[in-house]
Amino acid sequence: MEYRTTGQGRADLYAQLARIGKVVMHPKRIELLDLLCQGERSVEALASASGLKLTTASAHLGVMRQARLVETRREGTRVYYRAAGEEVCRFVTALGDLARARLAEVDQILRGIGTDAHGTERVTRAELLERVRVGDVVVIDVRPPEEYAAGHIAGAISLPLEHLEARLDELDPTVEVVAYCRGPLCLLAPEAVATLHERGRTARCLEDGLPEWRRAGLPVAAGAEGQMEPDDTRWSR
Amino acid sequence: MEYRTTGQGRADLYAQLARIGKVVMHPKRIELLDLLCQGERSVEALASASGLKLTTASAHLGVMRQARLVETRREGTRVYYRAAGEEVCRFVTALGDLARARLAEVDQILRGIGTDAHGTERVTRAELLERVRVGDVVVIDVRPPEEYAAGHIAGAISLPLEHLEARLDELDPTVEVVAYCRGPLCLLAPEAVATLHERGRTARCLEDGLPEWRRAGLPVAAGAEGQMEPDDTRWSR
């Protein structure tokens, strides 16, 4: 018995799905997509962040644009790429979740060097929200300043990982620190927490990162340090 | 400025995610995965259902097994493959959702030949549940009998698409029919509804299909027509 419905239609359908599959078959494209879920970036910025040559990065971005997973905006001589919608970021998250669930290797990497192996539980979003309200915690955004400026947890201060040790004295040793970064696949916050632990501080990571926080409808602020415009309308159309 | 955290770790991480990405880069593998989300099947059954040669199908299944997306069980000389967990099916659904959201072509195919183009709204799960309770609707499972036997909506009767026209007189013309199949990517139910409309019947599709119904925790029965064992423990470990 053959149960192939409308023969042609089905084949076409799966071919379309494979267009999206092809995007995530290459590690660098997943990396780029993950970066784009943080906010828009120029081709050059993406290339240097992912360690690709400009032409190669452009080619990868072209593939992703053809699959309609990213969109572009031109500003003078520069082209800014962004994820084509919230669904794209959800898909990247889903891919990461599946990988963690099915591939022991992923969990090992995430629990490996510089992560929360010390049995430190992560802080839930609900808990953080409450403790920020009460004010008995300091939230640090350990991502690069540009990403902080593009959107951050309301009330968080920008303290990029690479400046953490130098600016350690800005943090009150008696107050617990909660660090967050780009999401479950990002290693910035776990590394920050490990560093803080080495210095005898109390610190934990937030579960997930900014995209998940935003997606949960929790307060996000934009702009550089200090000025706290309640903005960020990126996904709110 | 370079912001590449733990250089090696990140590259490894994305390479692992790409292992899963590579699985869904090929249309036939998506098709196979979609089939496996309906229940386990032998290699031969999968090959014939997807129109692949046995060796090719086996190779594709091998790729999927290496990525830990499917698992096998041997029974005599036969090897049965199954999805490696509920997360796998959720991922396939997520891929389909993303494709529908981002690729106009997919929506076109789904709304194309034989689908609910007639402005027919789909029945929600909640509505169906209530109307089955009241009993003013007949639910037909238009998938192949084997899939019905492996698990179906409690109360549904098995009426494979290919027998629909021949067995049309089994359906009371005064009662609305709700057809369901494998999920949003499956075209069996929309075709059945189109056929029923041509015969002047009142009929609609259920939103999504059996996997989504099961995932929502709604009643599923197993076994062939008539006998209604409340079973199906496939995902309940």
Added chain:
DNA sequence: CCTATACTCCATAACTCTATGGATAACAGA
């Protein structure tokens, strides 16, 4: 122990994808 069945493994040829550098295109500023 022999045979048939249901798969998996292997070698290979055809094909597709990726990285790279040079050429081209779009734009801003002088």
Added chain:
DNA sequence: TCTGTTATCCATAGAGTTATGGAGTATAGG
């Protein structure tokens, strides 16, 4: 208009992927 910047396009070599048929493996049954 000329120049520098930023990004895309193109040709190509190299790497990886798929389909296929034939060989090999595991199992059930005679």
